[in-house]
Amino acid sequence: MKRIVVVGASAAGLAAAETLRREGYDGTLTLIGDEPHAPYDRPPLSKQILASEWHPDRLALRPPDDLAALDLELRLGTAATGLDPGGRAVLLADGTRVPYDGLVVATGVRPRRLPGDGSAHVLRTLDDALALRAGLGAGRRLVVVGAGFLGAEAAAVARRLGTEVTLLEPAPVPLAHAVGDEVGRVLAAAHLDHGVDLRTGVRVAAVTEGGVRLVGGELVEGDQVLVAVGSLPNTEWLAGSGLTVDDGLVCDQYCEAAPGVYAAGDVARWYNPLFGTPMRVEHRTNAAEQGMAAARNLLHPQARKPFAPVPYFWSEQYGLKVQAFGRLRGHDEVAVVEGDLDERRFTVAYRTGDRLTGVLALGMPPKALRGRRQAIAARSPWRDAVPAARTP
Template sequence: YEGTLTLVGDEPHVPYDRPPLSKQLLASEWDVDRLALRTPADLAGLDLDWRPGTAATGLDLTEREVRLADGSTVPYDGLVVATGVRPRRLPRTDAHVLRTLEDALTLRDRLAPGRRLVVVGAGFLGAEAAAVAWRLGARVTLLEPAPVPLAHAVGTEVGAALARAHRDHGVDLRTGVTVTEVTEGGVRLAGGGTVEADEVLVAVGSVPNTEWLADSGLDVRDGVVCDAYCEAAPNVYAAGDVARWYNPLFGTSMRIEHRTHAAEQGMAAARNLLARPEARKPFAPVPYFWSDQYDMKVRAYGHLRGHDEVAVVDGDLGERRFVAVYRTGDRVTGALAVGVPPKAIRQWRQAIAAGAAWHEAVRGPRGHEAVGPGHDAAGTVGRGFVGGGA
């Protein structure tokens, strides 16, 4: 594309990588300079009309222009909305969150051996931050409202296996606990009681940044709603954490908050925006994410949420070295591996991409039953093996 490229962003920094914020940067293993997604030379080569530190505040589809916080407007022939998400916060609190470079540096400066850190929320972000803080010598309490952390996403048995890692390392993990307020000296719990802390990190999910689009005419139900091509309106596309698009591989609409996905969808949206209508391609990826916690490397492919069944096909949950695969309907739709080489899960990515039938890819023991939507558990685990269909 030889026209003007305008890049608008509310942060003052050059584009940087977010996953290391809760890992390498928080642990002081990386310097800030290592986070940059592109070198200065790469950015200069794009000849950008770059607007750092300036938020978008409105969109006019008729006039084809974006309104900015400084009062100016930017006209467009094509637009990609990639405004991401922001941390969900507890009411009336100034506790730490972990989304921006400043967030990570502020929390890092407060962590030291013996300091008491309470992490509210035991999802992947909260779990990673708790693991790093423990390694730095902090006394960590991890609070989670669900009976089993991450069960809604990975299943009860797998979630319990990941939770045991925290307890095995001395983190005080408390489940079924709801925090109602962050106080000056810690947090207050529902039903009474407090947990004392020197620092509190709130990691209870995120909210898509779509408020600036409220009067635009775009459909913004839990993200910018798009079709299979990532198009939200004529010549308007969305990508990354803020985009809710129809993934034809799984036959459902999804919004994914993972770094690899954001990069892939950004490229897909740009290509479809510039392509002739008949040359556009549906964006139908097998989503991928990873997480580092203590000595565990967690890798996952596919769409795990809303699954009907999960089976461990290799390794052992108790040893935290295993591969688990997920069924939705009669298809293999996801796979998650902990503590095994990458090649142990790659074949399952191929099975997911091919829409492999569950009964051909996974042969579990007799009596292996699915747990339906009305049950408390997210799945039953059976000991299985890899079948020829994978």
């Protein structure tokens, strides 16, 4: 291959570019990003950046000299708007065509919006975080729509800064779809303990200038509104390309979407043979690992390896660190294997069928998960992996 193009200049895209060079690729390597910034880390946006603990410069994934050493053709601040697979070219917003022999799609996701939320904040980019941060502090009121991990982290930081926070969630238990009712209730209690006005089972009709209007007519007042109701994969630019799009760019177990076209990171919906199901994972660790895997498989098609990770994610709220491995969603059973839910120090395991498929620890040392990731990777039977499990 003489030209490889990576579309998406964040964790997955940078990991793909670095891997290509590390594996010996010395051809033209183009990295395209719609933001003007060099690749930076996103998880700190809802934590250290929002809390004013970090200067934005600390977000850079690599120092300038390391980026320069990759000998990249950088196209920052210009979005990809189309793909011509027949002509093997990426079309950009400025009207240019970037030819390729191999392509890695790593365009990530964007926040979902709500009716009338043009005045509301979202939290995906550095600019988003800085704009939201400017309105936080004592005497200010923030309404957060969506009590998922992003909304919960932002709510926790805002409370720490003295902001009055109302957290709105349509489900009866926050995060139950991701971690189960039991863990969701523990995290909800932490919000209440720290003075958050948590309202569950409510639905938003629209965002207004003065706050949020609920279905039923009630106005929840706020100086700022953060909409954190999930995300959408950035796949619109692939319309008409012939690639299959279904909640992400659909790929096989090698992360290949079409001959010579691979995907990585939040935008990729690939078949994970370890769990026997397609999945799309929006977590930082997965983005880097999948970027590396996609690059290797693109560069060495005769020695491709399935991408079959045990996904990992973490979150921190009110000083409580949540860490999890595996696939937690759609589980059949959750059981405590160490600690106590009431004390907010525990490890829980998740069963799907007769297998251990996930494990989560809250307020526990890293060793609490030691060995359990390997058990998930080995597809260990539930009874063998968690013989001392107890139902909450």
